[in-house]
Amino acid sequence: MLLWFGAIAAAQEPTGSSGGQGSFRLELPVDEVVLTFHAADRQGLPVTDLKQSEVRLLDNGIAPRRIVAFDQFADRPLHVGILLDTSESMRRYLVVSKAVAGRFVSRDFRPRADQGFVMDFGYASEIAQPPTTDPALLARGIAGAPLGNMNALGGTALFAAIFRACYYEFGNSDPTAMGNVILLFSDGEDTAGQTTMAEAVKACQRSNTIIYAFRPRPGHRFSTGPKALAELTQKTGGRVFLSDDTGDEIESDLKTVESETRNQYRLVYSPAGLLHDGSFHRIELKLPDRVTEFKVRTGYYAPTQ
Numbered sequence: 001m002l003l004w005f006g007a008i009a010a011a012q013e014p015t016g017s018s019g020g021q022g023s024f025r026l027e028l029p030v031d032e033v034v035l036t037f038h039a040a041d042r043q044g045l046p047v048t049d050l051k052q053s054e055v056r057l058l059d060n061g062i063a064p065r066r067i068v069a070f071d072q073f074a075d076r077p078l079h080v081g082i083l084l085d086t087s088e089s090m091r092r093y094l095v096v097s098k099a100v101a102g103r104f105v106s107r108d109f110r111p112r113a114d115q116g117f118v119m120d121f122g123y124a125s126e127i128a129q130p131p132t133t134d135p136a137l138l139a140r141g142i143a144g145a146p147l148g149n150m151n152a153l154g155g156t157a158l159f160a161a162i163f164r165a166c167y168y169e170f171g172n173s174d175p176t177a178m179g180n181v182i183l184l185f186s187d188g189e190d191t192a193g194q195t196t197m198a199e200a201v202k203a204c205q206r207s208n209t210i211i212y213a214f215r216p217r218p219g220h221r222f223s224t225g226p227k228a229l230a231e232l233t234q235k236t237g238g239r240v241f242l243s244d245d246t247g248d249e250i251e252s253d254l255k256t257v258e259s260e261t262r263n264q265y266r267l268v269y270s271p272a273g274l275l276h277d278g279s280f281h282r283i284e285l286k287l288p289d290r291v292t293e294f295k296v297r298t299g300y301y302a303p304t305q
Helices: 094-107 135-143 158-170 197-206 225-236 247-262
Strands: 002-005 010-012 025-027 032-040 056-059 066-073 078-085 115-121 125-132 179-185 209-215 240-242 264-270 280-286 293-295 299-301
Touching (some): 032 280, 078 135, 078 158, 115 135, 115 158, 125 158, 179 247, 197 209, 197 299, 209 225, 209 247
Parallel strands (some): 078 115, 078 179
Antiparallel strands (some): 002 032, 010 025, 032 264, 066 264, 280 299
């Protein structure tokens, strides 16, 4: 995950409906990049004692000009957005989505420490439960999101819903205080939005938000949803799970989400020779042999101004 660190030069609020009818423009001059990542050992347990000297970072194949900070977050509180796709394409799967989301709230959400909100979306989107530290209110918001509630015109504006969550709910969060996480329950099909995947990903970058997606098995082999969800999660440092897995598998998936989001490192650096040309910068993070796996986003887009 990445977050641009610096003063905002200009920002234009989204216009139009929450279903992606308007355009969005964010302009942030980049001085430093904030990279967060999770490291695990061979047993899948978090590695919590990494030193800065053990981590080698390459930005487009080049070492950073300067490392500004290196910090560890252990057992950190979470700011969680539960995004429920209630469009018609999820008719057969919404009950399962709600069950998995409810399981997370009852088992993994920590009252008074964590904060969460519920958004349901289709053609448009709405906040079904505003931010709260009360798991009972989150559970009520999940249970009360009806099928087709946001589908007066049909279709699904998936990327617009993600953008809206990051812009309004995570945009002013302090990434050093809480970890921003989206639990996305969707088949991954975006059929109605005017917001692109790139715009959604950039919003996640700027708000330092990870996406973990839970999807049903596709109904046909030509579905573009699995690929879209894979790209969203890879580019934000998350994963894709199957929402219709067995109970034990879902339990394991939720434990993975909790471990990876509550135990992280933050590395702040100044890129070498960064141009404001909108180009994609690929990140390579080389960790010591005692680390078997790490979760980190693949890169970021440079600003255009």
